[in-house]
Amino acid sequence: MSTLDSNAIAILGGTGDQGLGLALRFAAAGRPVRIGSRKEERALAAAEEVRGKVRGADVTGHENAEATRRAEIVILSVPFEHTAPTVKGLTAALAPGQILVSMGVPLATAIGDGPVRTVGVWQGSCAELVASLAPDGVHTVSAFQNVPAHRLQDLPHAVECDVIVSGDKAPRERVMELCKLIPSVRAVNGGPLANARYVEAWTALLIGLTVRYKVPEGMGFRLTGLPE
Ligand SMILES: NC(=O)c1ccc[n+]([C@@H]2O[C@H](COP(=O)([O-])OP(=O)(O)OC[C@H]3O[C@@H](n4cnc5c(N)ncnc54)[C@H](OP(=O)(O)O)[C@@H]3O)[C@@H](O)[C@H]2O)c1
Numbered sequence: 512m513s514t515l516d517s518n519a520i521a522i523l524g525g526t527g528d529q530g531l532g533l534a535l536r537f538a539a540a541g542r543p544v545r546i547g548s549r550k551e552e553r554a555l556a557a558a559e560e561v562r563g564k565v566r567g568a569d570v571t572g573h574e575n576a577e578a579t580r581r582a583e584i585v586i587l588s589v590p591f592e593h594t595a596p597t598v599k600g601l602t603a604a605l606a607p608g609q610i611l612v613s614m615g616v617p618l619a620t621a622i623g624d625g626p627v628r629t630v631g632v633w634q635g636s637c638a639e640l641v642a643s644l645a646p647d648g649v650h651t652v653s654a655f656q657n658v659p660a661h662r663l664q665d666l667p668h669a670v671e672c673d674v675i676v677s678g679d680k681a682p683r684e685r686v687m688e689l690c691k692l693i694p695s696v697r698a699v700n701g702g703p704l705a706n707a708r709y710v711e712a713w714t715a716l717l718i719g720l721t722v723r724y725k726v727p728e729g730m731g732f733r734l735t736g737l738p739e
Contacts, residue, residue, distance in 0.1 A: 513580040516543055520689065521582035523547035523575045523589065523597065526557040529614065530588030532663025533655065534561050538568035539666060540692035545571055547578030554578070564666060576604040584685065586612040586655070591637055592621040598644040607648025610682045613638035613707065614655040616714040627719040629712050638677065638707035652678035652686045653707035656714045658696070659721075659729020669695035672731025675710045677701035699734060 520537050522530040525546035534544045538561050546561070548554035554572030561570040571581075579585050579601050589597050594615050605611065615637035619628040634640045638653035645651050654676040662670045674690045676683050676698055683700065690698035701710060713732065721730050 513577055515581060515583065516545075517583050519543040519545050519582040519584075521545040521547055521578040521585040523578060523585065523587050523601075524593075525578075525586075525588055526553045527588060528660035529655075529658075529663065530586070531557055531560070532658075532660045533586060533588070534558075534570060535564060535666055536663055536670075536693045537689070538562075538565040538570050542692060543569040543571075543582075545573060545578040545581045547573055547575035549575060551577075576601060579604040579609075580606075583608070584610045584612065584689065586614060587641065588614055590621070591615040591617045594637055594641060595644060598641055602644075602646050605646050605649050607646070608650075610650045610652055610685055611641060611645050612655070612686055613641040613651055613653050615641070616656050616711045618715060618718075627715050627722070629715050632708075635705055636708035636711050638704055638711070642704060650679055650682035651704060652676060652682050653701070653704055653710060654686050654690065656707075656710050657717060657732050659717075659731060661728040662731070663693070665728070670731065671695045671733075673697045673699050673734050675699045675701035675706070677706045677710065678704045697733075697737075699737065 526548045546554045546557045558570045558572035618626045642651035687698035
């Protein structure tokens with residue numbers, strides 16, 4: 512019998528670069544983390560890796576559906592091309608009131624092209640695709656697309672970037688609070704979910720910049736002129 516912990520954060524595909532980076536950061540901030548995977552043993556191994564790096568971390572590993580049932584906030588951390596099947600596979604596990612965070616970027620790698628371009632998504636963005644598939648009452652919020660995985664995983668160093676968070680007001684504010692758990696990450700109110708289309712496209716731009724400027728650890732954005 513799984514128990515929902517309102518303080519916990521589930522990260523589906525938390526075995527990959529970006530999900531593991533977020534797991535490390537949230538665990539370091541003292542939040543319970545539920546790592547999800549298609550294979551429980553991969554999730555258990557990722558959880559062990561986080562516990563090895565963050566002393567006392569409350570991190571457990573589960574199959575994706577089980578991780579989903581254990582947290583109010585569920586972050587999708589799978590490549591764009593696997594987003595729709597993953598969300599469709601979670602409909603029985605998701606419950607009204609949960610927040611589903613879309614971090615996916617429709618990079619053209621999904622169709623065998625390069626990562627410095629995006630492909631069109633009928634719904635407008637990966638986040639709106641997720642929202643179109645999520646069960647009624649589940650709130651989709653867009654965030655973390657412009658944060659590089661390597662910087663997240665580099666625990667001794669600050670990440671240093673802004674995260675634009677889009678979606679309905681109450682769930683958006685919950686996710687903005689999560690951003691503050693990561694040192695030197697600033698949450699920016701990105702308004703309605705439809706604005707995710709701009710934020711997702713910036714990731715392709717960032718990938719091109721990291722190649723041109725030879726910054727393998729990745730780059731982020733900082734907005735100027737925002738009132739404190
Ligand atoms: N990497 C970055 O710097 C970065 C930055 C910003 C945003 N993002 C976004 O974050 C998300 C994850 O990126 P990533 O670099 O961490 O990706 P990744 O390492 O390539 O994959 C993440 C996880 O997705 C799961 N996965 C793979 N194939 C799948 C399938 N067919 N069906 C369901 N799940 C599958 C795997 O978990 P299991 O095998 O354990 O199930 C894998 O560990 C993407 O949407 C990406 O656009 C990444």
